Amino acid sequence: MYYRQHDGRCLVETIYIDVLIVLNIYVNFFLLRITAGVTHSPLKNGRCAAASAYGSLFSLTILLPHLGTTVTLAIKLAAAVSIVALAFGVRSRKRLMINTAAFFGANFVLAGTVYGVYSLLEPQFMHFNNGCFYIDFSLLILIVTTAVLYAAVRLIRNAVDRAPAGDWTVTIRSGKRIVRLDGLADTGNCLVDYFTGTPVMICPEESFAELTGAAIDTDRLPRGFRLLPCSAVTGSSLIPVFRPDEVVISCENSGRKTVDAVVGFGECGRKAVFNPKLLKI
Numbered sequence: 001m002y003y004r005q006h007d008g009r010c011l012v013e014t015i016y017i018d019v020l021i022v023l024n025i026y027v028n029f030f031l032l033r034i035t036a037g038v039t040h041s042p043l044k045n046g047r048c049a050a051a052s053a054y055g056s057l058f059s060l061t062i063l064l065p066h067l068g069t070t071v072t073l074a075i076k077l078a079a080a081v082s083i084v085a086l087a088f089g090v091r092s093r094k095r096l097m098i099n100t101a102a103f104f105g106a107n108f109v110l111a112g113t114v115y116g117v118y119s120l121l122e123p124q125f126m127h128f129n130n131g132c133f134y135i136d137f138s139l140l141i142l143i144v145t146t147a148v149l150y151a152a153v154r155l156i157r158n159a160v161d162r163a164p165a166g167d168w169t170v171t172i173r174s175g176k177r178i179v180r181l182d183g184l185a186d187t188g189n190c191l192v193d194y195f196t197g198t199p200v201m202i203c204p205e206e207s208f209a210e211l212t213g214a215a216i217d218t219d220r221l222p223r224g225f226r227l228l229p230c231s232a233v234t235g236s237s238l239i240p241v242f243r244p245d246e247v248v249i250s251c252e253n254s255g256r257k258t259v260d261a262v263v264g265f266g267e268c269g270r271k272a273v274f275n276p277k278l279l280k281i
Contacts, residue, residue: 017060024056025049032087035103039197041088041095042190051087055079080104092195170201170272172263173246174211181207181272183249189275191230193241193262200228200241201261201274208240208265216240216265228264239266249279 029052036043058079061067067075084099168183181203191200208216218227218240227238241264250256259278 020059021056024059025052028052028055028083031103031106032083034106035084035099036088038102038106039095039099041099041197042192042194043087047087047089051083054086055083076107077104080107095195095197098197167251169250170203170274171246171248171250172203172207172211172244172272173248174242174244177211177213179203179207179210182270183251184269184271184273185276185279186273187275189273191228191264193228196262198243198260198262199275199278200264201247201272201278202230202239202264202266202268203272204268204270205265206270207272211244228262230264230266237266239264241265249274254279 029048032043032048032051035041036048058075061072061075080103081096081100084103085096088095088099090096168185170181170183172179172181189200189202191202192198193200205216208214212222214222218238221227221240222242225240225242228241230237230239241262243262246258247261247263248256248258257279259274261274261278
């Protein structure tokens with residue numbers, strides 16, 4: 001139990017620490033998954049779970065006296081930065097800032113929604129203090145609700161990412177060398193550059209020689225190239241990637257668009273495989 005002031009009265013409210021921690025683990029896991037989707041950042045389940053459990057400890061501030069807006073905001077910001085760093089790693093300052101902003105924004109949307117319900121209804125099963133909320137309901141309802149919300153986000157994401165129908169052509173320019181390939185819009189290509197979060201377009205290995213004038217040698221890559229971990233159905237490997245001077249995706253149905261993409265080389269069926277998100281960025 002803990003005490004709080006409301007309209008000059010001291011109220012006694014009951015909060016179960018185990019329910020509070022479990023609730024926030026689920027919420028943090030969900031918000032981190034949303035962050036990964038919004039920023040196109042890779043996120044492993046183990047790191048996501050560990051960061052969610054760590055972040056749940058900040059929910060204990062609900063037990064403290066009212067801290068004020070400034071202190072609450074500072075704690076929230078520190079929590080967001082450390083949770084994101086644990087979940088996604090610190091590959092660059094820019095990526096850390098982007099992921100933190102997305103996670104912080106998702107938290108504000110969720111907290112604002114919950115606080116709105118709390119302000120209007122003041123339900124007995126919901127408590128709100130220091131930017132944290134507590135809902136006293138069964139674990140089964142929590143799991144089902146989280147699963148439904150996550151499924152809804154995935155469906156919306158798949159609908160938004162769906163590419164228009166048509167035959168695609170991809171043009172890649174590096175210096176004076178130009179390669180044109182048939183394109184394949186595939187939402188299954190979720191590979192992104194770990195340092196910048198930029199989507200990676202996978203091209204056939206033969207295109208490497210056309211753009212560089214040499215065969216692939218992972219021990220002696222040309223300037224501007226580096227190796228990027230890549231996971232596929234057939235297994236994991238390292239593929240050479242680089243950022244070309246220009247990448248253009250064109251289609252008779254939707255026109256021509258210059259996109260910001262990193263280009264990698266691997267087994268992809270002699271087509272340039274890209275995520276349809278590229279057309280919307």
